[in-house]
Amino acid sequence: MKPRIWIESIPGPFASIYEKATRMVIESYYSQIAEEVVSNLRSGTILDLGTGPGYLPIEIVKRSESIKVHGIDLSRKLIDMARINALKAGVSERLKFEKGNAAELPFDGNSYDMVISTGMLHMLKDPIKVLSECYRVLKPGGEAWIYDPAQVGNTVDIKRWKASLTFKERLMFILFPYFSRINPPHHYNREEIIPLIVATEFKEYGIEQEGREIRIKLKK
Numbered sequence: 001m002k003p004r005i006w007i008e009s010i011p012g013p014f015a016s017i018y019e020k021a022t023r024m025v026i027e028s029y030y031s032q033i034a035e036e037v038v039s040n041l042r043s044g045t046i047l048d049l050g051t052g053p054g055y056l057p058i059e060i061v062k063r064s065e066s067i068k069v070h071g072i073d074l075s076r077k078l079i080d081m082a083r084i085n086a087l088k089a090g091v092s093e094r095l096k097f098e099k100g101n102a103a104e105l106p107f108d109g110n111s112y113d114m115v116i117s118t119g120m121l122h123m124l125k126d127p128i129k130v131l132s133e134c135y136r137v138l139k140p141g142g143e144a145w146i147y148d149p150a151q152v153g154n155t156v157d158i159k160r161w162k163a164s165l166t167f168k169e170r171l172m173f174i175l176f177p178y179f180s181r182i183n184p185p186h187h188y189n190r191e192e193i194i195p196l197i198v199a200t201e202f203k204e205y206g207i208e209q210e211g212r213e214i215r216i217k218l219k220k
Helices: 012-023 025-041 055-063 075-091 126-135 158-163 167-182 192-196
Strands: 044-049 067-074 096-100 113-116 138-148 202-210 213-219
Touching: 012 025, 012 075, 012 167, 025 055, 025 113, 025 138, 044 055, 044 126, 055 067, 055 075, 055 096, 067 075, 075 096, 113 126, 126 138, 126 192, 126 213, 192 202, 192 213
Parallel strands: 044 067, 044 113, 067 096, 113 138
Antiparallel strands: 138 213, 202 213
């Protein structure tokens, strides 16, 4: 078996085409997740792992003035985009975005009421370490919601997406399949996820599947 080349973030050249794809599914995907989050957590602080251009945190704080969200991502370009998007949405005072590694979170233990992640698990080199970090930073009774792979690709209008791309972005669009070949995602099934959870300190968990998306909910 060929050794895998682990690239855990969206490479800089692909950041803008990724941002445009995620922008197109704000209503069909991120808004729905935000509604679920706000119905579960009335107030507090949320950590969003692999936040990308920040659309999920933005949708969450739009729905609740009592929630703050801290988003991290390995991509500096996406973090810059998230900050700009938060300013445009007029909610930057309740959002904080910074470059960071989910496997080595620079936060104290028992800091967050909730941890969320959409579409990151399949790219992780060490998912157990990331889940363990989720446990560490959660407050007692807090929950981690891991959705993977995110249902972004299923709801993007491909023709409209391609039409929105600049000439340079179209070239990146053509090259993206080659990136996927050298860094193939691993889409987990329920049987593969359970041992990952058991290897952490999480004792309470639920796993659901909607289409290809696995939804994991863990409670500290």
